[in-house]
Amino acid sequence: MALNVLMVGATKGIGRAVARRLAARGDRLHLVGRNLDDLAKCAEDLRARMPAGARVTISHGDLEQPGTFDHVVQDASDALGGFDTVVITAGLFATQPDLEQDLAFTQRMLTVNFANTVLFCEHVRRYLLARGRGTLCVLSSVAGDRGRKPVVLYGASKAGLSAYLEGLDHRYRAAGLTTICVKPGFVRTGMTQGLPDPPFAADPDEVAAVAIAAIDRGTPLVYAPGIWRLVMLLIRHLPRFVMRKVGF
Amino acid sequence: MPQLGAVAVNTNTTHRLSGWGRVPIVPGYEVRSENLDAITRDVPLTRGLGRAYGDAALPAPGDLRVAGSVLADRILAFDSAGGLLTAEAGLSLDELYRALLPKGWFTPVTPGTRFVTVGGMVAADVHGKNHHVDGCFGRHVVSLRLRVADGRIVHCSREEHPDLFLATLGGMGLTGHILDVTFRLARVSSPWIYQEVERVPDIDAYMDALKTSAKSWPMTVGWIDCLSKGASMGRGVLLKGRWAEPHEAKQGFPTLGAQIPVPFMFPNGVLGIPTVKAFNALYYRLPRPHRAVVHPAPYFYPLDVARDWHRVYGPRGFTQYQCVLPASGGHAAVRRFLELVTRGGGASFLCVIKDCGPEGDGMLSFPKEGTSIALDLAMRDDTQRLVDQMNECVIAEGGRIYLAKDALTRPEHFRAMESRLDRFLAVRRTWDPDGRIRSAQSVRLFGW
Incomplete structure (x- = not known):
């Protein structure tokens, strides 16, 4: 059965790739973002890929304005005639040296990636539980799995997010809410442009395929690409004195 | 949604670029963004998937930064009755295959790899196995949106600025940054x-x-x-x-x-x-x-x-x-x-x-x-x-x-x-009197 999906962050990167895959198989999409002109172009791109008659709608929403989240959920619900799936791919990123130079941006990054994403999820949780069931899929990161030198601040924001998503899944799975945490490694998007490819660098479409498979199966935690499950298992178990010495 | 704000993107890490043949390898790096308009304002060249074999998509000596179009890959308009399609320059043939071949449409001309962008297909005026029947890709291109050397964005076609349009088909990206391409798709009888x-x-x-x-x-x-x-x-x-x-x-x-x-x-x-x-x-x-x-x-x-x-x-x-x-x-x-x-x-x-x-x-x-x-x-x-x-x-x-x-x-x-070279260079000179848009290849072959 086709999903009715609210997407936050579908204009770029992994979100764009997820939206294209969902559109191609006929799911109904509602895109939320800050720039309506940009959203309209993305909607047109998706329409070209959708089966005849399928619809995609857009409305304004901003993860930096938690006061508007009620409206965002309501607008999406109105446009879709109710939704059962939420995919959040929006987030902020900068390298550790850049973040250390710019505390104002660091504050924004921490607020958007953790506090506001969690608050948005809370709105969605209430909505989906009130409807009886639903799926919430959020993009976290392998950067949250261990405190590491190159991703101290960004990693901390994602560690908090991952912990929230795991707790949410445990607490509400039985009540009908499936929570999915996707942890990509390095992905070649606009967010990471200019950085050299580390090992296991992936394209957004590979991550999108993993995320959608997890939505379909209700898998609570997936790494993308899958090799990262093994890599992070190893890194999580490295002793602190090793982590202090190495550069990754 | 939220994106990188005022924080400078770290770009001084990858320093070398090459074409598909890996000869030559030159100093340089790509700036990529979903917003191609924004990153083409002050660079000498735009590069797609880098499938040109030699130095066509490499910065000239002394230039380092080029724009990379691959993230700007949206279909902007598609007329499913007539097959007219407008896309951002970074849309790849691979993506087009996945998106529109299931609906019975494909480009009327395809080169020997699907890892090319439509911008690159225009710049090289690619041909395929059907050249003897359907000509080059350029024959099916209706109009272009280009950022020319002085920074303006210009629409061109066979009716509007025809000299600029025709110099851009096969012009190796030297007439301006190709931003959007409008072209005709062909109906296929089956996808096999x-x-x-x-x-x-x-x-x-x-x-x-x-x-x-x-x-x-x-x-x-x-x-x-x-x-x-x-x-x-x-x-x-x-x-x-x-x-x-x-x-x-x-x-x-x-x-x-x-x-x-x-x-x-x-x-x-x-x-x-x-x-x-x-x-x-x-x-x-x-x-x-x-x-x-x-x-x-x-x-x-x-x-x-x-x-x-x-x-x-x-x-x-x-x-x-x-x-x-x-x-x-x-x-x-x-x-x-x-x-x-x-x-x-x-x-x-x-x-x-x-x-x-x-x-x-x-x-x-x-x-x-x-x-x-x-x-x-x-x-x-x-x-x-x-x-x-x-x-x-x-x-x-x-x-x-x-x-x-x-x-x-x-x-x-x-x-x-190339008897047509003087005509091409004259058009290029008209639109770019200071020679701002250039590549390693254009400097090697034309001196600017």
Whole structure:
């Protein structure tokens, strides 16, 4: 059965790739973002890929304005005639040296990636539980799995997010809410442009395929690409004195 | 949603760029964004997927930063009745295949890889197996949105700024940054290909077979063995194809599988003469069904099966040489050229021969009526000399070379091949009097 999906962050990167895959198989999409002109172009791109008659709608929403989240959920619900799936791919990123130079941006990054994403999820949780069931899929990161030198601040924001998503899944799975945490490694998007490819660098479409498979199966935690499950298992178990010495 | 704000993006980490042949490798890096308009304001060149083999998409000496279009890959408008499509320049043929072939649409012209952007297809005015029927990609392009050298954004077409439009078809990105492309798609009868294969014993028979099949087949192309000499010189395999009719097509959609990675760089010289000889003999004799309905991906893009296949040429890299010899020279011209290649020991896995139809209206568009020959050459100490010799032969025959492949042609040779060059450079000068838009190739061949 086709999903009715609210997407936050579908204009770029992994979100764009997820939206294209969902559109191609006929799911109904509602895109939320800050720039309506940009959203309209993305909607047109998706329409070209959708089966005849399928619809995609857009409305304004901003993860930096938690006061508007009620409206965002309501607008999406109105446009879709109710939704059962939420995919959040929006987030902020900068390298550790850049973040250390710019505390104002660091504050924004921490607020958007953790506090506001969690608050948005809370709105969605209430909505989906009130409807009886639903799926919430959020993009976290392998950067949250261990405190590491190159991703101290960004990693901390994602560690908090991952912990929230795991707790949410445990607490509400039985009540009908499936929570999915996707942890990509390095992905070649606009967010990471200019950085050299580390090992296991992936394209957004590979991550999108993993995320959608997890939505379909209700898998609570997936790494993308899958090799990262093994890599992070190893890194999580490295002793602190090793982590202090190495550069990754 | 939220994106990088005022924080500077770290761009001083990757410092080297090369084309697909990995010759030359130059200092430089790409700035990428979904917003191509924003990143093309102050750079000399825009680059797509980097499939030009030589230095066409590399920064000129002294330039470092180029714009990368690949993240700007949206379909902006698609008319599902008439097939008119407008896309951002970074949309790849791979993506277009996935998005629109299931709906029965495809580009009327496709080159030999699907990892090219539509912007790159315009800049190189690419051609395919159906050139003798459908011409170059440029013939199907209706209009372009370009950022020209002074920063303005200009719409051009055959009616609006026609000089700029026609100079941009095949203009190697030197007239401005291609932002959006509007072009016509073609309806296909099914997403499968009906193919017939013919083994041909020598070059004369090959040329005859190519000519005969062009009359009844919309797509023809062939591989020949560049190392066989004497009576069997130019023996090869000719492939003829068309989109399959619905009643012939296989069940389901021909989905694209994952590419097989070439995980490491091979040592230099793996593709030396003994390997190529063995491969060629095997490939020629390989039993194949005479007629079959086949998957379009291996049919159009045989080398895309492997990712990073250029690594098999080793760290020294390779160059591709592609020329067209005019029809007026007949078989004899092709024979003369192949004799030069076999004598020069130009071991080439890939020697692709194809007949071209009439020249298109792109000012520097490569194909013209005659025979196109493409060879891959592993870089060796004598490669420059071989390219010089081939270029002299091409000049004598009245042919020309394909800039999308070129890394080694001398400026005087290119000028001698290209009677349309002055007209192209005049248009370029009009729109870019200060020579702001340039590439390593344009500086090498034109001086600016």
